[in-house]
Amino acid sequence: MLQLDFHPTGRHFLQIPGPSPVPDRILRAMSLPTIDHRGPEFGVLGLKLMANMKAIFKTQHPVMIYPASGTGAWEAALVNTLSAGDHVLMYETGHFASLWFKLAARLGIKAELLGLPGAEGWRQGVDAHKIEERLKQDTSHSIKAVCVVHNETSTGVTSDIAAVRRAIDNAKHPALLMVDTISGLASADYRHDEWGVDVTVSGSQKGLMLPPGMSFNALSPKAIEASKKSTLPKSFWAWDEMLEINKSGYYPYTPNTNLMYGLSEACDMILGQGLDVVFKRHVRWGEGVRAGVRAWGLPIQCADPALYSPILTGVMTPDGIDADAVRKIIYERFDCSLGTGLGKVKGKMFRIGHLGDCNDLTLIAALSACEMGLKLSGVQLKGSGVQAAMDYFSANPVPALIQN
Numbered sequence: 001m002l003q004l005d006f007h008p009t010g011r012h013f014l015q016i017p018g019p020s021p022v023p024d025r026i027l028r029a030m031s032l033p034t035i036d037h038r039g040p041e042f043g044v045l046g047l048k049l050m051a052n053m054k055a056i057f058k059t060q061h062p063v064m065i066y067p068a069s070g071t072g073a074w075e076a077a078l079v080n081t082l083s084a085g086d087h088v089l090m091y092e093t094g095h096f097a098s099l100w101f102k103l104a105a106r107l108g109i110k111a112e113l114l115g116l117p118g119a120e121g122w123r124q125g126v127d128a129h130k131i132e133e134r135l136k137q138d139t140s141h142s143i144k145a146v147c148v149v150h151n152e153t154s155t156g157v158t159s160d161i162a163a164v165r166r167a168i169d170n171a172k173h174p175a176l177l178m179v180d181t182i183s184g185l186a187s188a189d190y191r192h193d194e195w196g197v198d199v200t201v202s203g204s205q206k207g208l209m210l211p212p213g214m215s216f217n218a219l220s221p222k223a224i225e226a227s228k229k230s231t232l233p234k235s236f237w238a239w240d241e242m243l244e245i246n247k248s249g250y251y252p253y254t255p256n257t258n259l260m261y262g263l264s265e266a267c268d269m270i271l272g273q274g275l276d277v278v279f280k281r282h283v284r285w286g287e288g289v290r291a292g293v294r295a296w297g298l299p300i301q302c303a304d305p306a307l308y309s310p311i312l313t314g315v316m317t318p319d320g321i322d323a324d325a326v327r328k329i330i331y332e333r334f335d336c337s338l339g340t341g342l343g344k345v346k347g348k349m350f351r352i353g354h355l356g357d358c359n360d361l362t363l364i365a366a367l368s369a370c371e372m373g374l375k376l377s378g379v380q381l382k383g384s385g386v387q388a389a390m391d392y393f394s395a396n397p398v399p400a401l402i403q404n
C-alpha cells in the first residue's frame, strides 16, 4: 500500500502541467520566518509584489493577489463584474474552459459555450471569427463578457488573445474580455494591456513555479468601472476594499505571507532573466519534447502547430491503449508523474509538462520514462523519442542568456 511518507531515492519527476517543480531557490525563500502581515516589513513586500506582478502581466493597472487556487480567481473575475442573469460568451477549448463555464452557471450567470462539438474541438484553439459572428448578432448588447482560456492546460493548445480582442472590436461590441492564463503566465507570452484584456485570471502553481495556493486578477479601468455596477454577491473576492488597502501594500485579510516570499523570489528570477528569455526557453523545451513524441509516431493533441503550448504537450495514445494505465506504469516503475487526460479525452491521452524547474536533462529523463512505459504497455513505437529529443537539444544549444 502507498504510504504518505514513502519516498523513493532521488527526485520524483513531477512532469504534470501544474503544480510544476518548484526551484530550490524559491523553496528556500519560503522557509523564512512568517512575519506580521500588518507590520512595516509586509508593506514593503506587498508593494514590491504588486509592481512585479504588473510587469509580469504587462499591465499598468492593478493586480489582485488572492490566497486561493486559480478557481477562486475565476470566480472573482465573474462576481466582481457581472450581475445575476447576465449573459456571457465562453469558448470550449478543453476541460478548463468547460469548468469555467460550469462555475459561471452556478453563479446564476447565463453562459453560452461556443466551439466545435465532440472531442475534435479539444485539439483546436479559439476561433475568433465565431466570436465575432455571435457578437454581431447580439445587437441589443445583452452579452456582457467574452471569456476564453489562453493556455488550455487539458490539451496543450494556446489561443490567440489579440485575435479575440479584434473580433470584439470588429463587432463594435462593448463586452468585457476575460482571459484565463492560469497555466500560461510567466512561461508563455502574455500582454494584458496590449491585447486589451479587461480581467486576466492566473494562479501560482504553474508557469510561476510556486506551490499551489495563490491566484490573481489583473484588471483594466473598464473592468473596475463595471465592478461598480455589478450586483452579484461578493465579499472575500470584492475588488473595492482590496484596491483601497493595496495602495499601501496591505490586504483586507491575512495573505499567505510565506507564499508571497516565494512569489518575490520567482519574480526576481523571471524578471531578472527577462520575460522574453523565459518564453524562449519554454518554446525550445516544447520543441524538444514534441520532437520526441513525433519520433514515437504518436499524435500530438494540439492539431495546429501554430498553437502548440510552450508549457505542456498532450500525447494521444493509440486506440485500445488506456493512457491512464500507461501513466500508472510510469509512476509505479519510474517515479514520474504525468498529467492525466481530463473530461472528454480521459484515457485517450496524457500530458507532459515542460514548465517550472526543468532543464534539457530532466525533460530527456521524463521522455525516457514515457518511452519505457509505452513499450511496457505494448505500444508499438516508430522510433526513439529520447534519441530525437537528444538530437534536438544537441543541435539547438541554449543561447548563453537562456540558461536556467
Ligand SMILES: *Cc1c(COP(=O)(O)O)cnc(C)c1O
Pocket: 018, 069, 070, 071, 072, 096, 149, 151, 152, 153, 180, 181, 182, 183, 203, 206, 212
Ligand atoms: C489549473 C487550471 C485551472 C484551475 O486552477 P486551480 O488552481 O486548480 O483552481 C484553471 N484553468 C486553467 C487553464 C488551469 O490550468
